[in-house]
Amino acid sequence: MSEAAATTLPTGPKGVVTDFSADMQSFQVPWGKAMMWIFLLSDTFIFSCFLIGYMTVRMSTTDPWPVPAEVFALNFGGQPIPLVLIAIMTFVLITSSGTMALAVNMGYRKDKNKTFWLMAATAALGATFVSMQAFEWTKLIVGEGVRPWGNPMGAAQFGSSFFMITGFHGMHVTAGVIYLMVIATRVKKGFYEKRGNNYEIVEIAGLYWHFVDLVWIFIFAFFYLW
Amino acid sequence: MTAQEGQQHPLGIYIFAWILLFILSTGSYMVDYLDLQGNLRWGLIVLFMLVKAGFIVAIFMHMKWERLALKLAIMVPPVLIVVLMSMMSIEGDYTWLTRIEFFGHSTFSTEPMNH
Numbered sequence: 001m002s003e004a005a006a007t008t009l010p011t012g013p014k015g016v017v018t019d020f021s022a023d024m025q026s027f028q029v030p031w032g033k034a035m036m037w038i039f040l041l042s043d044t045f046i047f048s049c050f051l052i053g054y055m056t057v058r059m060s061t062t063d064p065w066p067v068p069a070e071v072f073a074l075n076f077g078g079q080p081i082p083l084v085l086i087a088i089m090t091f092v093l094i095t096s097s098g099t100m101a102l103a104v105n106m107g108y109r110k111d112k113n114k115t116f117w118l119m120a121a122t123a124a125l126g127a128t129f130v131s132m133q134a135f136e137w138t139k140l141i142v143g144e145g146v147r148p149w150g151n152p153m154g155a156a157q158f159g160s161s162f163f164m165i166t167g168f169h170g171m172h173v174t175a176g177v178i179y180l181m182v183i184a185t186r187v188k189k190g191f192y193e194k195r196g197n198n199y200e201i202v203e204i205a206g207l208y209w210h211f212v213d214l215v216w217i218f219i220f221a222f223f224y225l226w
Numbered sequence: 227m228t229a230q231e232g233q234q235h236p237l238g239i240y241i242f243a244w245i246l247l248f249i250l251s252t253g254s255y256m257v258d259y260l261d262l263q264g265n266l267r268w269g270l271i272v273l274f275m276l277v278k279a280g281f282i283v284a285i286f287m288h289m290k291w292e293r294l295a296l297k298l299a300i301m302v303p304p305v306l307i308v309v310l311m312s313m314m315s316i317e318g319d320y321t322w323l324t325r326i327e328f329f330g331h332s333t334f335s336t337e338p339m340n341h
Contacts (some may be wrong), residue, residue, distance in 0.1 A: 012294060019295035027296050037300050048307045053316050059318030061326045069258055087255045094251055098244035101286045108234045200232060202308075203288070210286045214279055221275040225258050 036204045040211045047215050050165050050194045051222055057157035066153035086224050096125035097213040106204040107199030119184035126177040133170045173213050179205055182208050241293045243285040250278045
């Protein structure tokens with residue numbers, strides 16, 4: 001895209017027509033960013049299918065659905081607190097989203113060190129989230145006897161929905177932690193500094209990470225709170 | 227701001243969105259902690275969820291500052307999910323009725339149904 005094009009492009013609905021019909025690239029963003037958005041769009045459909053599948057089995061079962069507030073309660077001093085671990089996991093993920101947003105910002109300010117440390121903090125918070133999820137799964141499988149094919153609390157579909165949805169999300173978080181660590185290491189080594197001091201990749205990694213947080217918000221609302 | 231300079235914004239807007247996400251998440255959790263029921267519960271859960279999702283996409287993912295062509299290309303297709311959701315909702319109800327018709331009440335226990 002030329003410099004002149006960027007300054008003369010119309011905005012609003014007219015801009016949409018220009019972007020799609022003119023003899024040039026449609027999306028005025030780096031190709032990596034456009035591709036990440038399209039990947040995230042496809043991922044949106046995958047997670048939606050899981051959540052809609054969960055909705056369907058929950059609506060169609062004639063057995064009582066286990067009460068998430070009770071299933072996911074933790075005891076503190078003999079007092080059960082509903083969903084407390086899930087709430088902490090939510091806050092951990094939101095905190096990581098904040099550090100990631102700041103990392104992207106520092107990347108555009110060409111601040112190599114701050115970008116690295118904020119990305120490292122994001123990856124560490126992500127790893128914390130996955131560890132807490134591993135603890136939650138262990139508690140459910142070992143402590144409460146939840147299996148994908150049944151559980152002592154009610155509808156058998158509870159286990160299959162739970163393991164499928166949170167498992168797929170946990171896999172995304174794990175992949176995100178690895179992705180962030182790879183990019184953060186390259187930032188620290190000055191890989192992007194040598195390539196024209198271009199930190200766009202940090203924003204692309206950030207898009208993926210924010211998406212993981214976004215999916216969790218929907219899982220939290222539909223699976224744990226509903 | 228042009229595409230060449232990337233997404234450079236003041237830090238304040240990120241901090242604002244961040245704090246808001248914390249407040250809204252606390253709100254979501256309080257819905258369960260205070261054991262709200264009925265339409266108030268579903269309404270608040272969906273409201274907090276959509277506002278949080280909106281802020282993440284708009285501010286953290288920079289969608290607010292993208293050109294309309296990208297906004298439409300990414301935000302419009304997910305609307306189709308509502309179609310699948312409606313169809314499966316009808317299907318789920320039908321399956322439930324069919325099961326009641328053929329198997330009678332719950333096979334698990336005699337407790338009132340909570341679905």
